[in-house]
Amino acid sequence: xxxIQSLSLNNLPSIWVEALSSQLIAEENVLAWLxxxxxxxxxxxxxxxxxxxxxxxxxxxxxxxxxxxYYQKDLLLAQRDYAGVGCLELFDAHARLAYWRYRLGNxxxxxxxxxxxxxxxxxYLTGKLPVVxxxxxxxxxxxxxxxxxxxxxxxxxxxQSHAPPSTWTLLRLxxxxxPYKGRLLIGFLLTLCSTAATLVPPYLTMPLMDNVxxxxxxxxxxxxxxxxxxxxxxxxxxxxxxxxxxARTYMLALVSERIGADLRTATYEHLLNLSxxxxxxxxxxxxxxxxxxxxxRINLFISLHLLDFATDVIMIVMxxxxxxxxxxxxxLVTLVPLPIIAWLIHLVRDxxxxxxxxxxxxxxxxxxxxxxxxxxxxxxxxxxxxxRESARFHAANQRNLQINDRVNRIWSLFTPTVTLLTEVGLLxxxxxxxxxxxxxxxxxxxxxxxxxxxxxxxIRLDTMSRIVSVTQKAAAGTKRIFDILDHVSSVPxxxxxxxxxxxxxxxxxxxxxxxxxxxxxTRDINLIIKPGEMIGLVGHSGSGKSTLVNLICRFYDVTxxxxxxxxxxxxxxxIAEYRKNIGLxxxxxxxxxxTIAENIAYGKPDATRPEIVSAARAxxxxxxxxxxxxxYDSLVGERGQALSGGExxxxxxxxxxLIDPRILILDEATSSVDTTTEKDIQKALDNLVRGRTxxxxxxRLSTLxxxxxxxxxxxxxxxxxxxxxxxxxxxxxxxxxxxxxxRNVDTEDRAIVSVAEHSAAGEHK
Amino acid sequence: MNGADKYQLNRNSYGRLVFTDRTGLMxxxxxxxxxxxxxxxxxxxxxxxxHGHELLWIERLADLPEDYRVLIExxxxxxxxxxxxxxxxxxxxxxxPNTWQVETDxxxxxFLLKGEEDIRRLTVSxxxxxxxxGIHFLIRDRLxxxxxxxxxxxxxx
Numbered sequence: 001x002x003x004i005q006s007l008s009l010n011n012l013p014s015i016w017v018e019a020l021s022s023q024l025i026a027e028e029n030v031l032a033w034l035x036x037x038x039x040x041x042x043x044x045x046x047x048x049x050x051x052x053x054x055x056x057x058x059x060x061x062x063x064x065x066x067x068x069x070y071y072q073k074d075l076l077l078a079q080r081d082y083a084g085v086g087c088l089e090l091f092d093a094h095a096r097l098a099y100w101r102y103r104l105g106n107x108x109x110x111x112x113x114x115x116x117x118x119x120x121x122x123x124y125l126t127g128k129l130p131v132v133x134x135x136x137x138x139x140x141x142x143x144x145x146x147x148x149x150x151x152x153x154x155x156x157x158x159x160q161s162h163a164p165p166s167t168w169t170l171l172r173l174x175x176x177x178x179p180y181k182g183r184l185l186i187g188f189l190l191t192l193c194s195t196a197a198t199l200v201p202p203y204l205t206m207p208l209m210d211n212v213x214x215x216x217x218x219x220x221x222x223x224x225x226x227x228x229x230x231x232x233x234x235x236x237x238x239x240x241x242x243x244x245x246x247a248r249t250y251m252l253a254l255v256s257e258r259i260g261a262d263l264r265t266a267t268y269e270h271l272l273n274l275s276x277x278x279x280x281x282x283x284x285x286x287x288x289x290x291x292x293x294x295x296x297r298i299n300l301f302i303s304l305h306l307l308d309f310a311t312d313v314i315m316i317v318m319x320x321x322x323x324x325x326x327x328x329x330x331x332l333v334t335l336v337p338l339p340i341i342a343w344l345i346h347l348v349r350d351x352x353x354x355x356x357x358x359x360x361x362x363x364x365x366x367x368x369x370x371x372x373x374x375x376x377x378x379x380x381x382x383x384x385x386x387x388r389e390s391a392r393f394h395a396a397n398q399r400n401l402q403i404n405d406r407v408n409r410i411w412s413l414f415t416p417t418v419t420l421l422t423e424v425g426l427l428x429x430x431x432x433x434x435x436x437x438x439x440x441x442x443x444x445x446x447x448x449x450x451x452x453x454x455x456x457x458x459i460r461l462d463t464m465s466r467i468v469s470v471t472q473k474a475a476a477g478t479k480r481i482f483d484i485l486d487h488v489s490s491v492p493x494x495x496x497x498x499x500x501x502x503x504x505x506x507x508x509x510x511x512x513x514x515x516x517x518x519x520x521x522t523r524d525i526n527l528i529i530k531p532g533e534m535i536g537l538v539g540h541s542g543s544g545k546s547t548l549v550n551l552i553c554r555f556y557d558v559t560x561x562x563x564x565x566x567x568x569x570x571x572x573x574x575i576a577e578y579r580k581n582i583g584l585x586x587x588x589x590x591x592x593x594x595t596i597a598e599n600i601a602y603g604k605p606d607a608t609r610p611e612i613v614s615a616a617r618a619x620x621x622x623x624x625x626x627x628x629x630x631x632y633d634s635l636v637g638e639r640g641q642a643l644s645g646g647e648x649x650x651x652x653x654x655x656x657x658l659i660d661p662r663i664l665i666l667d668e669a670t671s672s673v674d675t676t677t678e679k680d681i682q683k684a685l686d687n688l689v690r691g692r693t694x695x696x697x698x699x700r701l702s703t704l705x706x707x708x709x710x711x712x713x714x715x716x717x718x719x720x721x722x723x724x725x726x727x728x729x730x731x732x733x734x735x736x737x738x739x740x741x742x743r744n745v746d747t748e749d750r751a752i753v754s755v756a757e758h759s760a761a762g763e764h765k
Numbered sequence: 766m767n768g769a770d771k772y773q774l775n776r777n778s779y780g781r782l783v784f785t786d787r788t789g790l791m792x793x794x795x796x797x798x799x800x801x802x803x804x805x806x807x808x809x810x811x812x813x814x815x816h817g818h819e820l821l822w823i824e825r826l827a828d829l830p831e832d833y834r835v836l837i838e839x840x841x842x843x844x845x846x847x848x849x850x851x852x853x854x855x856x857x858x859x860x861x862p863n864t865w866q867v868e869t870d871x872x873x874x875x876f877l878l879k880g881e882e883d884i885r886r887l888t889v890s891x892x893x894x895x896x897x898x899g900i901h902f903l904i905r906d907r908l909x910x911x912x913x914x915x916x917x918x919x920x921x922x
């Protein structure tokens with residue numbers, strides 16, 4: 001007990017510790033607490049609810065005194081939630097004594113508070129010490145969630161920390177550049193050399209002017225040897241610069257192309273490993289744009305703009321060194337505009353970045369309109385809404401235009417300003433140079449060299465200023481890519497996975513609860529499915545059937561409780577290895593573009609042809625496949641051969657049969673076909689089900705006759721379990737469901753109506 | 766529409782709404798639900814029983830007798846939690862996920878924004894921001910916000 005107390009007090013926010021400890025009476029221990037962040041009027045305010053071994057204590061930060069309720073008969077602490085706000089209520093036999101509101105942050109803390117309260121109340125009433133439930137699993141010290149034996153970090157607490165990624169997003173690309181370190185270094189050295197080579201010609205103008213042209217003007221003959229020397233120097237420098245430039249550009253383009261490819265592959269790979277939850281919340285067009293266009297933009301940035309920028313910086317540094325070595329004063333005057341331009345660049349930088357991010361976002365929006373409309377083209381045409389859709393596209397495009405216009409307004413001002421500064425800078429050099437020549441401090445040659453240098457110098461600054469926009473664009477793109485890469489799968493791979501060589505197919509659900517966003521979908525599901533047993537899940541839409549299946553497949557992770565396969569928590573198994581044991585047949589079978597044989601062998605690409613054919617036979621697909629012009633080599637999927645729903649379904653059954661899974665999940669496998677086809681499919685399914693642990697969801701109850709047990713779900717809870725005869729005899733929920741279907745031919749319609757009613761109030765519990 | 770004589774509505778000591786229909790059948794824990802909570806909150810309010818079945822459809826709240834209207838409005842108020850953002854004080858970073866510190870009509874608060882896609886445009890100028898727990902924050906007119914808030918918000922639009 002002592003230990004629990006110290007634990008709770010330790011975790012208690014410091015502002016409360018003092019206030020609370022002064023309230024505690026002798027031998028009173030804090031067992032659980034909950035921080036409240038709303039008042040009863042739903043305004044933001046802080047407060048605390050504490051369960052001790054004596055009473056329930058509570059105080060809002062603005063209250064003067066603590067409220068207290070000692071344990072007594074008929075007290076009840078209960079919780080409900082709606083749309084992200086929870087309500088904790090305390091009742092006695094006659095009335096509600098108090099209630100508290102809070103934002104749903106830590107569900108588990110709430111259930112722990114209630115659990116503690118109930119236990120203590122029980123202890124007070126019966127005198128029996130609360131039975132500490134024997135959990136073999138370790139509990140998370142923060143939230144008391146059960147951890148599987150191999151998990152070290154609590155998945156619940158882990159999920160709640162959303163640290164924003166660093167601002168220096170571009171530097172993070174280094175992770176992808178690292179493998180090419182050597183080649184990058186060579187590229188850099190080549191850049192250095194080629195830049196140096198380009199700086200030779202202006203330097204040679206100085207002696208050419210002072211030693212050849214000026215003396216000639218003063219009456220001396222032209223020194224041909226000297227001229228030959230200088231001019232051949234110019235030629236050699238030009239050829240050298242050409243060669244080195246070619247080598248460096250090729251080398252760096254090579255590297256950057258590889259970095260881009262790696263980035264694209266890594267992003268896609270990561271994306272595939274993300275949970276279903278992620279795909280549910282994102283739109284296809286946006287994700288496609290990110291992987292395609294953004295990686296390309298980054299690629300271009302590295303190969304072209306970053307390279308140019310590096311060259312420019314090197315050139316500026318070298319030029320500065322040369323200028324200073326010739327004449328420090330003139331160099332100083334020449335370099336003065338540089339910081340001004342740098343400052344200007346910095347000024348525009350922020351605005352441009354925001355602008356370009358906006359452009360990206362609006363671009364994704366344009367894509368989204370396309371991704372929405374093109375797959376739904378039948379609906380668009382059927383309802384004659386082409387005009388509306390084109391108006392939607394037009395509107396998105398218009399916004400794209402608007403934002404681009406805004407960005408361009410700043411952007412277009414930028415380049416001319418730089419050019420103006422360049423001209424002004426040149427003017428300053430002219431003025432100062434002429435003045436220095438008049439004082440005989442420098443020669444004409446020096447001034448010519450300076451002008452030649454800074455001519456290039458300022459041209460570079462001009463192109464350099466372009467780096468601002470492309471860097472910002474690339475940074476925005478990088479951010480969007482890393483948004484994906486940083487997203488930790490909410491179905492994490494266990495760090496220390498348990499490998500099961502072969503599984504029996506025993507599935508156990510222990511106190512399983514799942515919450516999607518703020519909606520609690522299932523609660524307290526306890527179920528043991530024996531190996532080889534066939535289970536039918538029955539209930540209205542929205543009753544949690546599909547959720548349960550998704551949890552068993554581990555498309556989502558449970559928020560409470562656990563799912564065990566042959567006694568192992570599924571979170572401790574490697575995901576891919578685990579899913580290999582599951583055959584899934586969905587309501588809408590998805591066929592990839594490819595041949596029928598490839599589609600059947602999707603889960604087992606190395607399957608032999610006889611294996612494929614026998615799977616197709618068992619799935620009653622063989623015959624119709626042979627009727628196709630190219631048999632098993634017929635192309636299906638998007639742009640492929642048109643197959644009927646029943647035919648596609650049988651291919652997907654063959655697909656499931658081929659991997660020979662121990663666990664089979666049929667999610668409304670026969671719902672989207674007519675009754676005759678259903679019979680065919682049913683025959684195929686009978687072959688599939690044999691000897692496997694099967695979980696079947698079906699809308700038509702008649703298709704579940706074969707099931708060993710039927711699990712009847714209602715609003716996320718199991719309400720009845722038994723086989724068809726038992727459940728009919730019980731005359732309960734299933735009985736009513738069955739009668740409703742048997743009585744009406746148009747049951748489907750009725751079911752849909754009741755679903756609509758259901759979901760309207762589904763949030764409320 | 767005057768259905769006052771056909772049913773009764775009152776609040777019991779447990780704080781629950783109790784609905785009694787014409788036949789005298791009582792339903793506890795009845796909940797009013799707005800059909801168009803965002804676009805037209807006062808139009809179409811349904812009373813739903815604890816099993817999620819509709820008991821009564823109220824076309825407009827104003828049609829109801831005074832006491833029922835007050836009862837339903839108070840129940841709605843205790844369930845509706847859409848803080849309206851008056852000012853954006855601070856945004857932890859311009860890269861999502863980030864933490865927003867805002868001043869709302871219900872006091873100051875912070876919330877976590879998971880991604881820009883959680884900012885939904887309702888009309889040209891009004892926005893709905895959904896935080897990481899699914900709570901909606903409303904910005905009724907973003908153009909009416911102060912300059913600082915507008916600037917911060919603009920980064921995400």
